[in-house]
Amino acid sequence: MSVDTVEERVRAILADVFGLEPEAIGPETSAETVEGWDSLQQLTVVLALEEEFDVSLDDEEATTAVTLPSIVTIIRGHLED
């Protein structure tokens, strides 16, 4: 799976979870910049990512997957395994 596709799919997930357009999601997107990205929504983000990519994030990953770049890195790591 190409990197672009992973990033595109992550953007789509974040866009759906937070009610944004995918174009509004960029490298600077993070829990700091998106309204409503609190600890409750973080859980939704993780669960939605796991569902989309059929992967399981560990405790560390689940708590650090809070920016678009970090999420893409984590997911790519799983897909390359």
Added chain:
Amino acid sequence: MRTGDEVTGPRLLQTTTRETVPEVLAWLDESPTLSRFARACRQLDELWEQQPDLFATRNVLMIRNFTIEALEPFLKVGAYRAGLGLKLFYSGYDPTTSADVSSTDDVDVDIVLVILRLEELVPRLIADFLNLPSSAAADLTADVVDRVLTLAQEAQRRHSAPTLVHNFVTPLKPPGGLSDSQTPHGLLNSVRRMNIDLAAGTDAFKSIHILDTDHLFAQVGLQECEDARGARVAGAPLSVAALRALAAAQVRHIQAVSGPAKKCLVVDCDNTLWGGVVGEDGIARLVLGESGAGRKHRNLQQDLVNLRRRGAVLAICSKNEAADVLDVLRTHPDILLREEDFAAMRINWRDKAENIVSIAEELNLGLEHIVLLDDNPAECDWVRTQLPEVHVIEWPRDLEPSLTLDDLGLFDTLGVTDEDRGRTKSYRAETKRRAAREKSGSLADYLRSLNMVATVGQAGPEHLPRVAQLILRTNQFNLTTRRHDMTELESMMGAPDAAVVWLDLRDRFGASGIVGCGILRNQGDDALIDTLLLSCRVIGRGAEAVLVHMLAKLALERGAATLIGEYIPSKRNALAVNFYRDLGFEGPEKSGVGLLWRWTLSRGLPSLPESLEVIYQDAVR
């Protein structure tokens, strides 16, 4: 936000063009992922905000002791699908020991969900189970059941709202391992016992109901329901699979609290109740039985029998010769459904939609209460277009791969009364009455020929379930349409300034059971008929006047000078607008919401109809 088309791509185009509820739901159904649920939920929230009439509001208080908010998109979208707009309120995380449920003081709560996890409620019970003497474990479990029931009762009283207690989920891995199940005092058996005690402590009709989370999660798979990582990092122990199943079950229960959505299932015969076409294949070659291809037809019949026993009404609508179908129902060795299981039959060559309308008229039901189950796609389509109110199931296609009729939730109830179980019988008696009516000369002759006996009395606890059910479901002859629930009824039953009266009717064709009720409230020198209603099956036979007579008698005994009858118009009760006038009451005066009619009790009591024998049971309790 709309951006230029050149950078949008197909996905964005989709997101910006969904402007109606069906469009949002269709987009979600393409790929019902959690992230799409989240977006669909937001979009439906927005549509509801713009058009408040789209959904009926239900304020839901969730009393919980763990993080369950991730449930929201599943729960709200499921409710939107059912026409309900939920507003969710949450307790704090420790609702049994603190007054942690008070954030809803200014909200009129419609339903309370009590969902507590044992692991958080009594951590010792799970973690230290092997260290606990069995008497200590028994004490702990009894105490937990007691706390949950007390909490539910308090919430139910405080909000006057139906309350759904979620029972406990048996732990995935009991600390005792294999030995746990060897004694009745193991952890698994203890949790099972707690669930039995919870069910015993509530009651199907007491406005506190059980949602069997344990069984639900067993259906999904206990392993699948656990999210150990979520529990560690977010205090959120339920998996997406568990949240989905839980939300669906909650929506079903929330709907069932108001009674079944549908009342009558109209079923086809050939290739539905049995395989094959009776008119061509003959009875001997029909496919029906315990084994082979006949099994699925037999299973469908069993599902229909169960529905009937729960209070749904069955009817047949089949393009056939009546004699052929009746022959199968009467003589086929493997048939489960008999002639007497059906309240109405239309076996002829006429248009299916017309036949369904005629069944609805015969049973006095609205088309919105009818479900058709038929194997023929063309017939299904035809009825869908002709009668959009009717819910059509194309069988078996709509139930594939593994759904049952019950899974559709169309006939869900949270309790079954004797009247439910005997409903088909009473509809069949009604058909015989109609035949008798057609034979007799005048209405008066007919009513006399019925030999009706009305029994009336003041309600005791044993009558309340049925009275509450009537109050919830009666629309046409319902003078005020006040939907008092069990709790209100219980308090009125015991109050010195109120009385709840029931009426039971039988005649030479059979017993109809409790079909009417009235509620009297004292207001100074006046006694007000707060509620007066009669099941639509018995309207116009004089039982109405018997109820009023009984209420007047009680009012007089209690020293009232005037009996006041009230009429509050609703969408469905126009037929009762002149009821009090026709009985000889004076008026009307306008009240805030309706009309008031007066009867001065010094005149005596409103007269009783001659065609009925009246028996007073426990006239003064």
